[in-house]
Amino acid sequence: MQQQPILVLFLALAGITTIVFTYIFVSSKKAAQSEKGMSNPLKKRFWFSLILFVILSIFTTATLPDSPYYLFADETPAKVVHVAARQFTFFLSEKAIDPASPTGEDIELPADELVEFRVTSLDVNHGFAIYNNSNRLITQVQAMPGYVNRLRYKFKEPGQYDILCLEYCGMAHQAMRASFTVK
Numbered sequence: 001m002q003q004q005p006i007l008v009l010f011l012a013l014a015g016i017t018t019i020v021f022t023y024i025f026v027s028s029k030k031a032a033q034s035e036k037g038m039s040n041p042l043k044k045r046f047w048f049s050l051i052l053f054v055i056l057s058i059f060t061t062a063t064l065p066d067s068p069y070y071l072f073a074d075e076t077p078a079k080v081v082h083v084a085a086r087q088f089t090f091f092l093s094e095k096a097i098d099p100a101s102p103t104g105e106d107i108e109l110p111a112d113e114l115v116e117f118r119v120t121s122l123d124v125n126h127g128f129a130i131y132n133n134s135n136r137l138i139t140q141v142q143a144m145p146g147y148v149n150r151l152r153y154k155f156k157e158p159g160q161y162d163i164l165c166l167e168y169c170g171m172a173h174q175a176m177r178a179s180f181t182v183k
């Protein structure tokens with residue numbers, strides 16, 4: 001589990017940022033303590049900061065459970081698909097892909113079951129973005145050389161899904177696509 005330390009790091013950075021801003025806010029208040037009453041612009045700033053803080057806290061608390069870090073984390077995928085991106089194509093296979101001579105195959109995935117994509121790149125950074133048949137982006141992950149990024153998803157609708165590269169990777173980037181079927 002690589003995600004947990006990253007989440008802790010981001011929370012620590014958020015904490016440090018909050019402390020720095022609080023320090024600046026408190027010290028700037030001290031400097032103008034002689035001014036009292038509602039006309040004091042620092043009072044407005046205090047209420048603005050407090051309301052902003054409350055709104056952002058509510059949004060953070062409400063949206064954090066939907067974070068992809070936790071998505072299907074405690075489930076075992078019904079199917080694993082290996083993905084290797086290379087200028088300018090995607091190889092998809094149910095078996096591990098040999099980086100020296102990558103090959104792909106037609107992929108058929110079950111609907112309503114957990115699928116895990118293990119995504120890597122054989123050259124430069126690419127994007128691995130999945131679009132449904134209304135051309136709507138439904139999920140995505142980076143394809144990076146030297147890393148295997150796991151993307152878990154449950155496809156609700158049967159049909160054909162397209163994979164497009166979301167990271168500008170060279171002259172034929174816009175032609176870099178693949179597809180798979182959900183039944």
Ligand SMILES: [Cu+2]
Nearest residue numbers: 165167169173
């Ligand atoms: Cu690209």
